[in-house]
Amino acid sequence: MPYYLAKHYGGWQNRELIDFYVRYCRTLFSQYKGLVKYWLTFNEINVLANGYGDLMAAGILPEKDGPIFAADNTPEGKSRRFQALHHQFVASALAVKAGHEIDEKNKIGCMIAATLPYAYTCSPDDQLLAQRDLNLKNYFCADVQCRGEYGPLTGRFFREEGIRIEVTDEDRRILKEGVVDFYGFSYYMSSCVSTLPQGEETQGNMTVGLKNPYLEISAWGWQIDPKGLRFYLNEVYGRYHIPVMVVENGLGAEDTVEDGHIHDSYRIAYMRSHIEQMKEAIEDGVELMGYTPWGCMDLVSLSTGEMRKRYGMIYVDRDDNGEGTGRRIRKDSFNWYKKVIESNGEELG
Numbered sequence: 556m557p558y559y560l561a562k563h564y565g566g567w568q569n570r571e572l573i574d575f576y577v578r579y580c581r582t583l584f585s586q587y588k589g590l591v592k593y594w595l596t597f598n599e600i601n602v603l604a605n606g607y608g609d610l611m612a613a614g615i616l617p618e619k620d621g622p623i624f625a626a627d628n629t630p631e632g633k634s635r636r637f638q639a640l641h642h643q644f645v646a647s648a649l650a651v652k653a654g655h656e657i658d659e660k661n662k663i664g665c666m667i668a669a670t671l672p673y674a675y676t677c678s679p680d681d682q683l684l685a686q687r688d689l690n691l692k693n694y695f696c697a698d699v700q701c702r703g704e705y706g707p708l709t710g711r712f713f714r715e716e717g718i719r720i721e722v723t724d725e726d727r728r729i730l731k732e733g734v735v736d737f738y739g740f741s742y743y744m745s746s747c748v749s750t751l752p753q754g755e756e757t758q759g760n761m762t763v764g765l766k767n768p769y770l771e772i773s774a775w776g777w778q779i780d781p782k783g784l785r786f787y788l789n790e791v792y793g794r795y796h797i798p799v800m801v802v803e804n805g806l807g808a809e810d811t812v813e814d815g816h817i818h819d820s821y822r823i824a825y826m827r828s829h830i831e832q833m834k835e836a837i838e839d840g841v842e843l844m845g846y847t848p849w850g851c852m853d854l855v856s857l858s859t860g861e862m863r864k865r866y867g868m869i870y871v872d873r874d875d876n877g878e879g880t881g882r883r884i885r886k887d888s889f890n891w892y893k894k895v896i897e898s899n900g901e902e903l904g
Contacts, residue, residue: 556614566614567603567639573646580650584657592662593845594654595739595802596647599668601696603640606632613639630717637713638720644699645726648733664737665700666802667693670762671742671783675749684748694794701738701795703731737844738791741803742829745770745783760858775807775864781828788836788843798844804829805849807856807864810886817870817886826892827903834900848892852883868892 603612606626654661670692674681698706746764754765759777806825852869868889872879
């Protein structure tokens with residue numbers, strides 16, 4: 556969010572930002588016509604449904620000298636947040652329409668931070684909680700972008716939380732006309748949920764839940780669940796029947812340089828297991844159109860602000876203080892993934 560728009564317009568809670576955003580999109584669609592075919596309107600749009608998303612995703616500035624990511628969970632604060640999210644939905648739909656108008660070959664998708672909750676026990680209450688989380692944390696946004704309307708649980712959720720937003724008839728028409736062409740999402744982990752205080756808590760990409768005793772975890776506590784990716788792919792495709800794309804997936808780990816090399820067999824194992832499960836999902840009937848791992852080269856981790864938590868297949872010589880030569884070194888995973896790409900996923904090693 557440009558700071559000027561956050562300071563003087565209040566970020567996405569202001570409906571005027573819709574027109575600003577669409578003009579921005581039209582500029583990009585025109586500038587890169589014939590060069591870029593696949594587009595995502597908003598990155599991990601469902602982050603805004605959480606309190607910490609006010610600043611990150613909506614450009615709603617915190618109070619002066621207050622916590623940056625403080626959540627305003629009053630009915631007024633939640634209403635402001637979901638009004639901003641609604642404006643993004645309308646802006647996304649208008650961007651889809653503009654993209655198709657400027658170049659009929661454009662394919663435009665949504666981008667959801669996948670949150671996969673398992674019920675911690677076979678208690679019906681835990682099952683209902685897992686179902687509710689799957690709906691409100693994933694399908695709340697995806698229903699609007701893929702179906703052009705708010706889902707069935709929204710009304711009850713808004714009533715119980717005291718949320719009130721303005722939705723015009725024109726908004727409803729735009730949402731219906733501007734549904735996306737494919738479902739894009741980031742996937743890193745799953746978690747468990749329960750109605751009772753039990754088990755050990757863990758957290759990951761926009762996710763807080765209970766540890767699953769059947770899964771391994773990364774050094775940063777993120778649960779490694781390749782089969783969960785297959786499960787999620789089947790759930791999403793079964794609900795929307797549009798192509799799906801995994802646009803983020805990777806392992807944050809602390810790499811060690813040995814004689815100028817990085818032997819990251821753990822990253823290869825992570826990627827291999829997830830690609831194998833994507834192949835299974837394709838056999839299940841899922842129309843999977845692509846996979847882009849996170850990421851190509853090391854950069855500062857958003858979740859922890861660290862450089863030592865590395866995701867890349869290319870090592871960058873920088874530390875948490877920004878010191879280093881900046882030299883880049885291909886990790887073992889780079890050469891392995893190069894072969895995977897060349898074989899179209901057939902040679903996983």
